Amino acid sequence: MGIDNKVQVAQIVAVANDNVIGYKNTIPWRSKVDLNFFKQATMGFPLVMGRKTYESLPGSLKGRVVYIVTRDKHYQPEKIKADGVHVTHSVREAIDAAKSWAIVAGVKVVWICGGADIYKAALPFTDMIVKTTVDLDVFGDTYYPTLDEWDWYPQAPAETVKDGDLTLTFERFGKNRRENKFFNK
Numbered sequence: 001m002g003i004d005n006k007v008q009v010a011q012i013v014a015v016a017n018d019n020v021i022g023y024k025n026t027i028p029w030r031s032k033v034d035l036n037f038f039k040q041a042t043m044g045f046p047l048v049m050g051r052k053t054y055e056s057l058p059g060s061l062k063g064r065v066v067y068i069v070t071r072d073k074h075y076q077p078e079k080i081k082a083d084g085v086h087v088t089h090s091v092r093e094a095i096d097a098a099k100s101w102a103i104v105a106g107v108k109v110v111w112i113c114g115g116a117d118i119y120k121a122a123l124p125f126t127d128m129i130v131k132t133t134v135d136l137d138v139f140g141d142t143y144y145p146t147l148d149e150w151d152w153y154p155q156a157p158a159e160t161v162k163d164g165d166l167t168l169t170f171e172r173f174g175k176n177r178r179e180n181k182f183f184n185k
């Protein structure tokens with residue numbers, strides 16, 4: 001299969017200062033701009049997320065299918081919050097199933113949507129990271145993993161925007177493959 005036909009695995013995350021992504025199973029800030037960015041980026045694509053993130057979603061994920069990761073073999077989501085909801089039992093299983101769905105649907109990205117362990121476990125399979133940094137000191141209990149800067153390079157110039165009192169910076173990183181690590185740094 002040529003590179004153009006490959007389904008990419010991409011992570012999408014919003015972090016506050018110190019890589020905080022969550023507190024008490026919510027996101028401890030509110031940014032309409034970032035929510036819209038998430039919606040636009042993920043619309044039409046399959047999403048992979050941990051059971052807690054799925055249950056914490058306040059709204060629906062219309063137009064998307066979700067692959068929930070849980071260790072509970074009997075897990076059934078109480079609420080159906082997306083066009084399709086599938087239960088899987090490992091990150092690898094979720095990514096493979098989401099990729100198969102993407103191929104049938106003719107789309108080229110599987111989005112990894114957290115939380116902490118899912119982002120970490122998916123890193124070896126991840127091609128791209130789309131990150132919003134919210135310049136905010138906030139108390140958290142869930143963190144995005146620290147990236148090895150040698151593994152990732154900026155794919156596009158960072159873009160900073162204001163959303164009320166919040167300052168958001170949008171960045172996109174590609175994975176440095178072994179063979180081009182030294183050319184991108």
Ligand SMILES: NC(=O)c1ccc[n+]([C@@H]2O[C@H](COP(=O)([O-])OP(=O)(O)OC[C@H]3O[C@@H](n4cnc5c(N)ncnc54)[C@H](OP(=O)(O)O)[C@@H]3O)[C@@H](O)[C@H]2O)c1
Pocket residue numbers: 012013014015020021022023024025026027049050051052053054056069070071072075089090091113114115116117118121142
């Ligand atoms: N800022 C952001 O962009 C962002 C994005 C996503 C989430 N969040 C925040 O992050 C928090 C939730 O994240 P979290 O890290 O606590 O939970 P999570 O990753 O969403 O879910 C954790 C659950 O996923 C399952 N799981 C994790 N690793 C697994 C594995 N290797 N194999 C099988 N199942 C596995 C387990 O489910 P079972 O317990 O059912 O076995 C585990 O309890 C919330 O505060 C949420 O708001 C923020």
